[in-house]
Amino acid sequence: MADIRVPQADPKAGYLAHKAEIDAAVTRALDSGWYILGQEVAAFEKEFAAFESAAHGIGVANGTDALEIILRGLGIGPGDGVVTVSHTAVATVASIELVGATPVLADIDAHYTLSPAALEAALAGDMSGGAGDKPKIKAVIVVHLYGQIADMPAIAAIAKKHGIAIIEDCAQAHGATLGGKPVGSWGNAAAFSLYPTKNLGAFGDGGIVTTNDGILAEKIRAIREYGWRKRYISDISGMNTRLDELHAAMLRVRLKYLAAENARRAAIAGIYDKELAGLCPLPLRRDAAGHVFHQYVIRRAGRDALQAKLRDLGIGTNVHYPMPVHLQPAYAGHSWLAQGKLPVTEQASEEVLSLPMFPQLTDAQVAETVAALKAALKG
Ligand SMILES: Cc1ncc(COP(=O)(O)O)c(C=O)c1O
Incomplete structure (x- = not known):
C-alpha cells in the first residue's frame, strides 16, 4: 500500500x-x-x-x-x-x-440534514x-x-x-x-x-x-x-x-484562529468545486448558508473501490458514515427507529466519501488530490 x-x-x-x-x-x-x-x-x-x-x-x-x-x-x-x-x-x-x-x-434531505x-x-x-x-x-x-x-x-x-x-x-x-x-x-x-x-x-x-x-x-x-x-x-x-x-x-x-481557518476550509472547497465540476456529485450549498466545510463530501456509486484507488495513489479519505445508526447492530430492530424506512439516508451511507479537508492542507496537496481523483474516476 x-x-x-x-x-x-x-x-x-x-x-x-x-x-x-x-x-x-x-x-x-x-x-x-x-x-x-x-x-x-x-x-x-x-x-x-x-x-x-x-x-x-x-x-x-x-x-x-x-x-x-x-x-x-x-x-x-x-x-x-x-x-x-x-x-x-x-x-x-x-x-x-x-x-x-x-x-x-427521520430521513435527511439532499443537504445531508434533517x-x-x-x-x-x-x-x-x-x-x-x-x-x-x-x-x-x-x-x-x-x-x-x-x-x-x-x-x-x-x-x-x-x-x-x-x-x-x-x-x-x-x-x-x-x-x-x-x-x-x-x-x-x-x-x-x-x-x-x-x-x-x-x-x-x-x-x-x-x-x-x-x-x-x-x-x-x-x-x-x-x-x-x-x-x-x-x-x-x-x-x-x-x-x-x-x-x-x-x-x-x-x-x-x-x-x-477559527474564523480564518473556516475561511481556508471554504477556499479549499472552492478549489474542489471548480476542479471536480461535472465529474461526480459535489456538496450542495443551501441558499444564504455560511458553510464551514468540516467535511467536503462527494458521492460515488461503488465508493469503496474509489476509496481504495485513492489510497493506492497516496490520498487519504474517510466515510462519514458507512452505516446509518438504525442499521447498526446495537440499534437494528429497536422500536421507533424507523428501520428500513430511510431511503435517502441508506443510499447516502453507501456513496459518500470525505476528501482531505483541514485548514493546513496546502494548495499543492489539494492539487494532488484533484489529480488523483480525476485519474481514479477515469480508470
Ligand atoms: C454530529 C456529531 N454529534 C456528536 C458528536 C459527539 O462528540 P464527542 O465525540 O465529543 O462526544 C460528534 C463527534 O464525534 C459528531 O460528529
Missing part, C-alpha cells in the same frame, strides 16, 4: 500551526495551580459564546455529554421521544438513550417500525452535518407548531450560519464537540453547550457538577462532565 501523502485530517498540523502560543497556554494553566473550573474555562465559555452570538456557554467533557446534559436540562427522559437523523455520528442517538428517552429517526417533511411525518406518528407505546415527542435534535446548517426556518416553524424543543447538534458546524444567523441560536440550546479533528478541536476530549436561555444555562451548569448550586450540596441530581482548565487554555488560542 502506498504511503498516505495527503491525509484526510491532520490534528497535529493544527497544533504545529500555533505551537508556541499553545505551549505558552499550557504552561500558564499549569503554573496557575488551579486545574478544574477556573479562569481558563470561564474565559473560554465567554469567548466561545460570543463567537456564536450566544448569551451563555457551559464547558463540558465532550460533545456527547453536551447533548445529554441539554436533554437532562430540558427534563427529557423515559417515555419521551426525541426526533433526530440516522445519518450522523452515533453519539447523537446515544445521547437520547443516555437519558432514557426514545430516539425516533428533512423538514420527515420531521412532520415523525410528529404525525406517520412512521412504521414502532412496536409498543408510541413515545410522546418532546424535542428534535437537528444535526448540522459536514459544516452546513440544516433547513432551520422550516424546522423551527414545525417545532413551534407542535410545541417541541429544538436542540442543535453543532459538533461539525462551529461558525456556520444561515442568512448571517449562527448555528446555536435557532433553538433552546446547542451542543458542540471539541474533539481534535473538529473545526475547533481540543488536544483530547472537550465539549461546550451554548444557549440564550438563562434559566436553562443555570440548570445545566448545576447538572455539570453533581447538581451543585453551592459546593457539596446537590440541589438536583447531576453528573460530572467538566472541561479541563488545560484544554480550555489551549482552546482559547485555537478560537482566535
Whole structure:
C-alpha cells in the first residue's frame, strides 16, 4: 500500500500551526495551580459564546455529554421521544438513550440534514417500525452535518407548531450560519464537540453547550457538577462532565484562529468545486448558508473501490458514515427507529466519501488530490 501523502485530517498540523502560543497556554494553566473550573474555562465559555452570538456557554467533557446534559436540562427522559437523523455520528442517538428517552429517526434531505417533511411525518406518528407505546415527542435534535446548517426556518416553524424543543447538534458546524444567523441560536440550546479533528478541536476530549436561555444555562451548569448550586450540596441530581482548565487554555488560542481557518476550509472547497465540476456529485450549498466545510463530501456509486484507488495513489479519505445508526447492530430492530424506512439516508451511507479537508492542507496537496481523483474516476 502506498504511503498516505495527503491525509484526510491532520490534528497535529493544527497544533504545529500555533505551537508556541499553545505551549505558552499550557504552561500558564499549569503554573496557575488551579486545574478544574477556573479562569481558563470561564474565559473560554465567554469567548466561545460570543463567537456564536450566544448569551451563555457551559464547558463540558465532550460533545456527547453536551447533548445529554441539554436533554437532562430540558427534563427529557423515559417515555419521551426525541426526533433526530440516522445519518450522523452515533453519539447523537446515544445521547437520547443516555437519558432514557426514545430516539425516533427521520430521513435527511439532499443537504445531508434533517428533512423538514420527515420531521412532520415523525410528529404525525406517520412512521412504521414502532412496536409498543408510541413515545410522546418532546424535542428534535437537528444535526448540522459536514459544516452546513440544516433547513432551520422550516424546522423551527414545525417545532413551534407542535410545541417541541429544538436542540442543535453543532459538533461539525462551529461558525456556520444561515442568512448571517449562527448555528446555536435557532433553538433552546446547542451542543458542540471539541474533539481534535473538529473545526475547533481540543488536544483530547472537550465539549461546550451554548444557549440564550438563562434559566436553562443555570440548570445545566448545576447538572455539570453533581447538581451543585453551592459546593457539596446537590440541589438536583447531576453528573460530572467538566472541561479541563488545560484544554480550555489551549482552546482559547485555537478560537482566535477559527474564523480564518473556516475561511481556508471554504477556499479549499472552492478549489474542489471548480476542479471536480461535472465529474461526480459535489456538496450542495443551501441558499444564504455560511458553510464551514468540516467535511467536503462527494458521492460515488461503488465508493469503496474509489476509496481504495485513492489510497493506492497516496490520498487519504474517510466515510462519514458507512452505516446509518438504525442499521447498526446495537440499534437494528429497536422500536421507533424507523428501520428500513430511510431511503435517502441508506443510499447516502453507501456513496459518500470525505476528501482531505483541514485548514493546513496546502494548495499543492489539494492539487494532488484533484489529480488523483480525476485519474481514479477515469480508470
Ligand atoms: C454530529 C456529531 N454529534 C456528536 C458528536 C459527539 O462528540 P464527542 O465525540 O465529543 O462526544 C460528534 C463527534 O464525534 C459528531 O460528529
